[in-house]
Amino acid sequence: MQHTLNALVLGSTYALLGIGLTLIFGIMRVVNFAHGELYTLGAYVAYAVVGMFGMNFFGSLIVAAVAGMVVGAAIEYLLLRRRDLKAMDEVMLIMIGVMIIMQNAELLMWGGVAKSVPSPFGQEPVVLGAISVSPIRLFVLVTAAVLLVVFYMLIERSRLGLAMRATFQDKDAAKIVGVNVSHVYTLTFALGSCLASVAGALLAPVFVVTPTMGDLASLKAFAIVILGGLGNLKGAALGGFILALVEEFGAGYISTAYRDALGFLVILAVMIFRPQGLFTIKERVG
């Protein structure tokens, strides 16, 4: 029981990371190693806003959203615009450069020492019989669910979402039908970054804030997005929960030493048996 709840809660944090990356990596196809840094940025914003200026935690979420948006837009405008995103590895390397710069800037500004952000709901756990969970984690679960629905509607049902998907499938064709391609680029990247930043702020009270907190987060997010099938938000969410379940139960019943290895083994297995991810269709030949 406790394991199931833990998996659900952990899965929601993974899903949260996965949504933003679905936009940037799944749809835009930018192998964005700086995603974790935007997550870290959000966490530091929450720390600064709550810890230093004493503002409300929920207010800090908004500040983090804006900060993520601005930084994301700036990165896109300065570095990605006019680049051929099909050159996946070169773009990836640029993002690694961004990651190195941002991570060390954080280190320079905040030092390497872990910071912590107080939970707006206090530390007393919610106890239900044998299981217990902290209220902030429940809040994360709910928020993740809401964001999932909202972004699903945005990507799959809105005109903007349609334009986004179209643009990254065929930029020239999108231009031909009158999409302002550079706006779509900026907006997609900014939104994805904004989500990463919000996720960071949201999770700051759950975990601790350090300059390297984004490294593992990035890696996990990539795994989730690919597991679900690129660009498939439902898949990414499900991928997140599957990964969490495997990690949680693998750790509970097999061995915690191999907890992370189990996650990766599942990915290997999925790739061997369903090479295009769990929820996408194959392309046709000829």
Added chain:
Amino acid sequence: QETIKIGVTEPLTGPVAASGTYVTNGARIAADYINQNGGVLGKKLQLVIEDNKSNPREAVNSVEKLILKDKVPVLMGAWSSTFTLAIMPKLTEYGVPLVVETASSSKITTAGNPWVFRTSPTSAMEAQAFAKLIDGFSPAIKKVDFLSVNNDWGLGAAAEFKKMLEAKGITIGRTETMTPDMTDLSAQLAALKGTGSDTLIVTSGIEQLTLAIRQAGEQRLPQRIITTGGSFPEPLLKNPGPKGYASQHLLFFAPWAPERAKHPEVAKAFMDGWKARNLEFAGQTEGFRGFDAILTIAEAIRVAGKADSAAIRDALWKVQVKGANGDVAFSKEGPAGKESGQASPNVYVVELKDGKVSVK
């Protein structure tokens, strides 16, 4: 020659940058402290600090640079066992002594490298120190679980503590491990929840200790938590876990009670320097390592009478240093004829409850 150089290689960037920076700051404070008091042999100490980027290859590169380019006669570093082991062949190659301030692997002093002197305790020593305090706990410790970071330090500590506890007739329960970058420990903690043990010994860095204690509180783990290795979960000072939830920490320096140190005046000098630099209070639990290591090196240089590598090495065997932790003196360890030096520090237990600290 105007100054005497001391090479320092520490992780200043990368995943373990926080601790490396604490230690480096401790070293800086020591150098300033000595220089203010006239320096050594009439000369000022100059620290040449290099970042080993939390990475063994870079550790080697940094040491090559310190020895070959800066021509330092003596080194301090390199924080983790891996980095330290990686640079040890260089010490023999160039004949430069190294004072190891943090690394805990037993291999460091048993590898037969006569240029290595360690001021930090091995996990075995820590376990022995803890053994003396064990009866002070009430309710008594009967069955113990472990949660360890899966590196040499965490696993080594678990092994040594188990050995010690078994010798005392205490039952060993479940052992769980975690990778150093793991932030969600729920699976491990859930597995530990139903073991029926009364105590959980946790070994890891500051971040993970914080997470482990906080998440244990959230999951209502019944065990009493004791942490080892001298790290202190500083973020819990400002944002404590659930009310009434206490944890205990084995430390080598307790800035909450400097008067309890063996040499309070030295401890105070260190703490003043720390304060003057506006550093996080709790960081002193790690920063003192750099402070004591530099004091030791300075003393060795004084005893040697010159800043010469071989002379400093010989002198290190003779030093008696009054450090923040207590006395530093080296005893021989490792294969005969090629022994390394090992000092034996003091251990304090500190309790943290609702953001308040009390020294036992």
Added chain:
Amino acid sequence: MSTLNATPALELDGVTMRIAGLTAVDNASFAVPAGKIVSLIGPNGAGKTTTYNVISGYMKPTAGRIRLFGHDITGMAPEQISQLGLVRSFQRTSIFSACTVAENIRTALHLKGSCGVLQALLRTPRFRREEASLRHEADELMAFLGLSARADELASNLSYGEQRLLGVGLALAAKPKVLLLDEPAAGLNPSETESFKEMVRRIGQSGVTVLLVEHDMHMVMSISDHIVVLNYGRLIATGSPSEIQNDPEVIRAYLGSGIERAEA
């Protein structure tokens, strides 16, 4: 047909291909006699390209068998099938875009070579000889295609029509015994189509069996020995060009009145 006794170059026997609930090819059986030019025609979405995909190994048929010179190739991988002498071109332009035209051709001459890693590493005399002969053959083929002047141009810089030509050239380079062409003349103007037709005819005369998918009726009718018509995945007619032209069902489903124009 007169070739009943001889083994056909290619033979489909009850081939069915279902994709995502749709039967793209439905129990199709026909044969392509060796050394002939046979056309496969039918409305858009009739299943011609799918048939090609099944024959050339990119798709496994749901049912049925495919034989190449009597040899069962059902379910083999594309590279195995091309090794056995059946090569196809693609409807969607397919070239090695970042390579030059000459490199494209030399790459496609893969099956003509046989040197492995070992020879490459040791640079044996045999390796050198082979490289030289491949180079020579590539030059000849480019001359044949009329692309010699573009040899050192990056393939992606060619115009659409030139790219299509190169695509056919790549299939030819693999030295097929049976060549499957998928709308090779699409994007060529009538006079270009005319010379292309001559090229196909020459290929046919050199002993290569050709199966052709093409919507240019002018070309199909004048070049084919035999025509097979598909509609909704099913075979609706087979026969000589003149028989097909007058088949009412084919006219209704496919030709329309456009046949007159094609003949004009």
Added chain:
Amino acid sequence: MNVLKLEDVTVRYGATTGVNRLSLEVHEGELVTLIGANGAGKSTTLRAINGLEPLAHGCIRMDGHVVSGASPAQIIDRGISHCPEGRRVFPQLTVRENLEMGAYRRIDRQRVRDDMERMFDKFPRLRERVQQVAGTLSGGEQQMLAIARALMSRPRLVMFDEPSLGLAPNIVEQIFSLIQEIRREGTTVLMVEQNAYAALAMCDRGYLLENGHIVSQGTSAEMRANPEIRRAYLGG
């Protein structure tokens, strides 16, 4: 009144020249064809008009206003639509979504839905495949989709780049009569077509391109009568 006027237009791709000092004009309500060999620069001309390729030299005017340098979106807002060569449908979007993208700049959503129905009436094959992902359509189905998509923006001037490419003869016929139909309804058409015979037969005027510039022009009859054109492009 000329809707579109190209003066001395030059487009370069690095070292190669796509079109060279090309001038042409299209009048309101006309159907104009461009013909020429492979690589002559036909598609480049259309891409330049659409704002997809920057001009190295020259000027493009619409209704007298200079539009060279405008973005493709602005060109569409002026009522030009482009059905590109090689289909270029959005492979991962469904047929319906592709059509919606065709109406991307329009705000009259209700009329868009009606127009979509009209397209389905014209291309029943597409209606059968509404929910199919465009990348898995057959070549000809994709071509129909591309044409339908270009018409979804309700253009004043529509440019077709080889619209009959890969279509069955009966569909080609349909497409050509569709083009004449929209032209009758008042839409101006600029068409690049390899099926030169049919194209010249239905157009008002034609241009012949060679090596990036116009070498010959005239009315439909004049072009068809031109012996050089007959030899080179009409297959005799």
Added chain:
Amino acid sequence: MTFLVCVLGLAILPLVWPDPYMLSVVASAGIFIIAAISLNLLLGFTGQLSLGHVAFFGLGAYTTSLLSLGFDVTLWGMSEPLVVDPKPVWLSFVCGIVFAAVAGWLLGKLAFRVRGAYFVIVTISFAQVMRMVALNWVDLTEGPMALNGIPALTLWVPGEGVIDLVTKASTYWLVLAVGVLSYLLVAAIVHSRVGRAMIALRENEVLARSVGIRVTHYLGIATIFAAGIAGAAGGLYAHTVRIIDPDVFMFMFTIMMVIMVIVGGKGTLAGPVVGGLLFGLLPEVLRGVVSPEIQWMIYGVLMIAVLVFMPKGVVPSAGNLLRRYSARAGKTPAPLARRKTA
């Protein structure tokens, strides 16, 4: 020709400028350049972005270390522990290469169905699993406790007998020799029918198969060689640093290799070498100039700057520049960039 001059120039470097620090830094970068050369075979020529390349590096390092140190391990289902005595270093070194190559072949088999982003994640996962094994199979690898006291590689010198290659210059030459060999190996593969098949896989896999290229076969060959060479680099690392722990599987090491390849210019032979020299030595140039965080930031900025101004990497851009320059000067175009893509 240029190549010979470069090699000779590098070879006499220790004689004309025997600064031990410089030599050690170059040798240390050289080890990663070798790994980058091997990665380039996969990334540049077959077009498969492998972010788990460090797995082969680490496997090579562990294999040669374990064999040269000797080990005993109880395998599952065995009653007697398997005892392996220490083996000669060079034998171990070769075994390391072979073992890495075999692992490469295995991964090639495993990943043969996936491409692009999916290949990336498979390779990352593979490396992570390797790291977990190294970390947790303590019986064999000593886990995080590290393997130390790894012997140095040796050389038989006439008159002096067998000597350990521990001096700076000898390490340098050793790395250089392995590096040149790897370069030649990759060059020979690339400029051949096999290489063209690999490039075909990169450019258009469906088409490649239709002209009879067995893509999985060639992807297999590429991974075998790439893994083998990476294993050699790992072996060099183990025998020069003389201690290894699961950190040799660090993700950062892969990143370092990728930086070298892409900054230099993937798919060009000289790319990884140029990129490797630039970005392998950069940290040492920056060391001590500014604070460590700023060093990293400069590193990142330079990396981005190179890619912004030379989108395909240094070598192709320099090649283009050279060609344009010589074209203007009226000379025949320099064959530099051409040769690289052939």
